[in-house]
Amino acid sequence: MPLDPFADLPLTLPGADREGHRRTDPGRLDEALTDLATRVLDVTAGRVQTRDGELRLRPATASDADRLVLHLGRLDGGAVLAVVHDPPSPEQATGDEDDLDAAAWTDLRGAADGLPAAQASLAATAVALANWHAAHPRCPRCGEPAEPAAAGWVRRCPADGSEHHPRTDPAVIVAVTDPDDRLLLARNQGWPEGRFAIIAGFVEPGETLAAAVAREVGEEVGLQVEDVRYAADQPWPFPASLMIGFSARATGTEITLLDGEIAEAGWYTRQEYLEAVRSGRVRRAGRLSISARLVEQWLGRRLDDLDDRG
Structure with a gap:
């Protein structure tokens, strides 16, 4: 059979049903954060948490609402959220086995090729969104701090009402x-x-x-x-x-x-x-x-x- 080098190209397969139509539902994030079926992917500085060759997806907790929360979609019957953290400590960055339930903070470049295809795509979406939020904290029109909206897929300026969408x-x-x-x-x-x-x-x-x-x-x-x-x-x-x-x-x-x-x-x-x-x-x-x-x-x-x- 001829070689198809693109058949298993990482980051390209669907990671979740993105449920774009639900991003603007009132209380969508609050609903997901209190649902026992919800799973959370922790993200920081281009890193995700992995364990035994897969993403570490954990239940949501009350403290997650204090951070930037991104609704990635729905997978295996439940919502999947990304919770964005401050850059990790050196111990987290090296994957200390005693840290956060023995899950290592892993750079997506190093982890993606070894993850299941759907998980790699999920992680790519989370990292890309987190990178965009970090790089665009202010309204490009007036310079005022912009606020996350639409379950993390928009930043809205409270001063002039303008909306700004993720850049690719x-x-x-x-x-x-x-x-x-x-x-x-x-x-x-x-x-x-x-x-x-x-x-x-x-x-x-x-x-x-x-x-x-x-x-x-x-x-x-x-x-x-x-x-x-x-x-x-x-x-x-x-x-x-x-x-x-x-x-x-x-x-x-x-x-x-x-x-x-x-x-x-x-x-x-x-x-x-x-x-x-x-x-x-x-x-x-x-x-x-x-x-x-x-x-x-x-x-x-x-x-x-x-x-x-x-």
Whole structure:
């Protein structure tokens, strides 16, 4: 069976019925906080609590109402809430076994690929929402402190009545190949030696996704592309992106570093890529990200199946 690198792409499967129609129900959060079927996911500074390879989902408590509460939806017959905490102590950050019922605070990047698919998506939603609230405490119109509303999915300004919704920044990421089907890999300025990736960048106002692909490739490595094809997309709450993956074919092969973002870039045949990974000259990407899956689509095999024989 042909490889489908996007079949198990983390963070992309439904995590819960979001029940968007119920977010504005009067008393929705109070109702959920007193329901014995409700489960709570604790969130802080991009971390979630895990235990034995799964999210730690606990019953709601009276003290939860004193914190920022986000209604994530409904799963397995009950509401699921995220409760946002202040950044953890060093003991919590390292997962002290005596802390909070032996549950470790785990960075979502490290935990997502090992969580059940629905739980990973649930955690991504919670972290993305918490990040948005942390980054947008004030009304962008008048500067007054804004208040959570709509069960955590809106911030409302009590001064001017304006409502503000969670921000997601779309970004394109593209596996560029040349006429000989070689893959383009680049290393950004500031990245360590050996860390290479495919080309990515944010979508600009007034721009289609395909136009963003062409612009980013042109700006970063001076190449023109054609045959831009959508592959898959992935929420990326680090802190608030949606990564939209493509493949594209370069019309030429001469690389020109134009905007100063790229330190070095080059073309790789499949064998050259395998040899570079085996020698350590190129670090193999983790399969959490859509970036790795786009490389796998070109390579024709899973990256975590590579061994010393390539």
